[in-house]
Amino acid sequence: MVELLSPARNMACVSAAINNGADAVYVGISDYNMRANVANMELDDIREVCMQCHDNGVKLYVCTNTIVSDRQLAKYEQQLDKLHAIGVDALIISDMGMLNIARNYPLDIHLSVQANVTNTEALKLYEELGVTRAVLSRELSLEQIKQIKEKSPIEIETFIHGAMCVAVSGRCFLSSYFYNRNANCGECLQPCRQEWHIQSTDDKKLIISPPEDNDIEKSRLLSPNDMCMIEHIPELIEAGIDAFKIEGRARAPDYVSTTTKCYHDAIKLNSDGLWQSKSEELIPYWMEQLRGVFNRGFDTGFYYRVPYKTSFDNKATYKKEDIGQVVNYYKKINVAEIKLWSKLEVGDTILVQGNKTGSITQKVESMQIDGVNVNQAENESVGIKMDETVRENDHVYRKVPVKECF
Secondary structure (H helix, E strand, O other): EEEEEOOOHHHHHHHHHHHOOOEEEEEEEOOOOOOOOOEEEEEHHHHHHHHHHOOOOEEEEEEEEOOOOOHHHHHHHHHHHHHHHHHOOOOEOOOOOHHHHHHOOOOOEEEEEHHOOOOOOHHHHHOOOOOOOEEEEEOHHHHHHHHHHHHHOOEEEEEEOOOOOHHHOOOOOOHHHHOOHHHHOOOOOOOOOOOOEEEEOOOEEEOOOOOOOOOHHEEEEEEOOEEHHHHHHHHHHHHHOOOOOOOOOOOHHHHHHHHHHHHHHHHHHHOOHHHHHHHHHHHHHHHHHHOOOOOOOEOOOOOOOOOOOOOOOOOOEEEEEEEEEEEEEEOOOOOOEEEEOOOOEOOEEEEEEEOOEEEEEEEOOEEEOEEEEEOEEEOEEEEEOOOOOOOOOOOOEEEEEEHHOO
16 A cells, blocks of 8 residues: 655654554654754654654654765764664665765665656666665656656655645755755755746846736746645556655644645545545545645646646635643543633634644534633633543644634
8 A cells, every 4th residue: 555654843743644644754853854944853852753653653754865065974874873773764865975874774765856866767776776765756747657667676755745846856046046045955945935026138027026917926936836636646546656745844733634634534545445436525625624724725746737836825724823722631521721822712623732642623612611611711721622632731723714814
């Protein structure tokens, strides 16, 4: 069965992935991954996460996929002994120097999308170098992926959901040019997501920002829509892809829980032989869920054609308002005591997120203060009956429809 691989920037995201059906989780280690600007994990964190994953039958992959110097390679080699001792299942690598060092250790090596693999001959060479799986270039069509898989000597992995980069395999120099921040070393500041004026040397304006018809999306020609392949799971499985990867190591736990759950359920529906009879009903539901969390609008990447749609930043249908924290959980009666610092009403939908809890969504059916039912509360502690276990110090958010945020 195809492996579902989910992203995690912290322990709450790891729990969100595990609790919603991920077969594997990938995390970043400080100094050596492509998301240096978000929370990354130290060795002690990875040790704890690895134990949690393995206790739940989930694999753990560690991203070490930046371009590095000789000085960084020396430190990297010191970390490999520790990563092996911790028991991580694979390293994700793009740099040939890091690959050369890592292949001397009994760790599986997965080739990062940054390596831009687009043909079978490259996979044959990488197999000789010790690579066991390669993340194929995002610029390949589904037909090209099928042809590569037929002759590939190693496993192949492809992205099925999340942000698309304007540069081929993420090899972008805009951050370096404008901000002296190297995107290929994990420091991308995403200038591509801004509005742009494009003007030729003979003063012809190719894009006007904002456009005359007030359609601001047309000025974001460097910011493609996110990829979403939930409707095409059977075709991807039929192509022989070994692992489906969800992009989003910078995203919050609710993004991880929602995307993982939707794709896990879609994969299971197909494996149960129910796609033909049930998918027409379930796809609209999955799409509604996926639109709820962070997204820039959806497209199918390069799978069926060259992408052309551009995006106006985040199009999620809800935003999170930080309203409180769990201060106690009474397991026998499934009630959470929540300290509120913002308004909450019966009928609101809340998100509860924490390292072990992951991300839980629940509608507030009732609230109590000192045993008395109340319809709303603010700046005080309330009791709320929970459908699932939560934990002390978990963060509590109110889901606010986007129309209420403006």
